[in-house]
Amino acid sequence: MAYFITEDCIGCTLCARSCPVEAIAGKLKERHVINPKRCVECGVCGNVCNNAAILNSKGEKAVKIPKAEWKKPIVDKELCSACAICVHACGKDCLSISLPQFRGDIKVFAYLANEKQCVSCGLCASYCPLHAITMKGGEQK
Amino acid sequence: MKLPKYILINLASGTVSDYPISQELYEKYLGGKALAARLLFDLMPVGVKALSADNVIIINTSPMNGTGAPSSSRFNMTFKNVMTNGIASSNCGGQFGVMLKASGYDGIILKGGAESPSYIEILDGDVSIKSAEHLWGMDAEKVQEEFNPHWGKLVIGPAGENGVHYAAAVSGERVAGRCGAGAVLGAKNIKAIVAFGTNRVELYDKEKFDVYNRKFIDFLRTHPMTGNALPRYGSAGLLNNANASHALPTKNFSRGQYEKHSKITGETLADTVLTRNSGCVSCPIRCERRVMVNGKEVKGPEYETVGLFGSNIEIDDLDFINVVNFEADILGMDSISLGGTIAFAMELQEKGMADFGLHFGSKEGILEAIRDIAYGRGAAKELGLGSKLLAEKYGGKEFAVNAKGLELAAYEPRRSVGMGLGYATSNRGGCHLNGGYVALIETVGVVSVDTQTPKGKAELGIFFQNMIEAASSAGFCLFTSMAIIPGFLSQLGPAHPITRFVSKFLITVRPILGALWGMMPWVLPFNWMYLLPYTQSLKLATGMPMTSGKFLQIGERCFNTERLFNLREGLTSADDSLCDRLTKVPQDPSRADTVVPLAKMLPRYYKVRGWDKNGVPTPRKLKKLGIDIKI
Incomplete structure (x- = not known):
């Protein structure tokens, strides 16, 4: 079941801008709506909402998590085959395949190139066929 | 077992309906080109003009x-072939396939034509047909920039709009090139199809699949072909060996060696213009080349493009080939047919039979001609018809290098006669892949099977044709099948006694290879990664009972179904032919055996296939394969 936005929503657009699959629509200062067909239940909207206006798939109120505590994808370079599934799964264009270190270098791998954009949705890790990505860091203090 | 979900979009009426696929059909044909061939048989009335809105396209x-x-992001387009009037299938690694599936559909069937320029939007399973008036006329790169960058896109360029017979459909920078997919979309007034969604594939046994998948990817990454040669040099890395074995088409297939070949090899490309390698989504092989064109990093050329725009027109400039490759892509044209047709036009010019202002060895006028073809302007407009129709008008049939009307890929069949047989019998026309790609074991240096003997070529060709059909239907890139040839052989090299022994052995066991098909699927009732890595993967992903024997039989069923479609459209065994240059004129005048001995190989081929003397599948064969269609 998809996430849901309650009438506590003040229409700040933060969730819509953060959603990695563009599943949230709504105008400024109006209640937003989640497209249940597209929602991947990553929880990003709940993590960013200042008004606790998001219900998760179990119907519970999602609690905001400070940005500093968000987990980030860490790629195991040795395991990664640079298949780029994660690069394409990322809706925020955070991941890239590394550039060759020298002419003829074919040992490249995926890495978090744009950390600021990362919303900690974990889609990359869930799609990785080799389980080479783990979401780490930002443990709750 | 979850059945694939197909929809039928009637463009004329704007209606969308489900097109159910039965479990029986799914298990018999899997998906991709095999299932599409079967569906096309049901949906397409006989004798429809290929380049018209009445053509049916199945994109699945x-x-x-x-x-x-690994390497499973590919999607397929099947329709009536603009070049041959038989069946067409075109395979592409762009992101559209992944996104189509994520949007909730395994395949879409397009019937009829839209009244005005339109595009189809498939978002989260909802289909809408929208006006593309503002997109019409844009090149394939620009039109894709008009849509959300995260969506999967399949578009046509100006060539498709203007009915160039070999116009391609483009997804990202990857191209469904062959057979005129872009032209048919253009005839239907469809400029683009875009898809997005977040549906995930449910795996039958995720835990076991993941374990196997890791092994499969490791296998590809450690194999000398898929783990080293292809990522390092791309498909153009085959060029050096093709030249050494006289199989590099030069000057419109009149010779097999190009004296300046070292300037255009994959190795030279990697040492000079390559910026990095890349790949389709999900591919650990990463054979794609990245090169600079006009100050921008774009996709580099494949072996076929280098061969057909290099040696085959006697051009030794990689930078120029990169530009041509890029132009062909954004204008939306198949670089194989385009290159083959330009070489044919150059030979017509040289012989004084026509004047298109194109000359062997000269870059002058080529880029202008390519743009003129795509936009349907000037004298070059006629080149958009392909070499077969040009030969009907200007003559030169004997050196119009196509099979059934589709130009040959860059393997000279006179020094790779098994490939010659493959070209002639390929269902979609002069295609190396549908033809079995026997060149891989004959000339490009992986194994060194005798290139001139007709013995065993029918058996080997059929084996590879069927295997390739099955791998395509399952959704794998065909480069993964290079790993089936034991890695130590490519490390030893073609001249090593062990490689030569194995090559001889392959020819010697031909009676067994031939008899195998009568015993499928009961022979090979197991899955083994080093024999066919696909089967276990397929079994764990879908839950379908699958063995190597069953899998190969799916390939054989697909090939026969495609053949039946061709026969129903009026093609006959007379169309299993090549031009006189390849079958009658020896490449090396001092060696009479350097021709494609088609007349010797074809009867054997038909026999091993279980077809009659006229190349028609016998009722017995069809019954054995469980093909319940009649023509």
């Missing part, structure tokens, strides 16, 4: 697409 994915299996 395969069971493995989106599962995370």
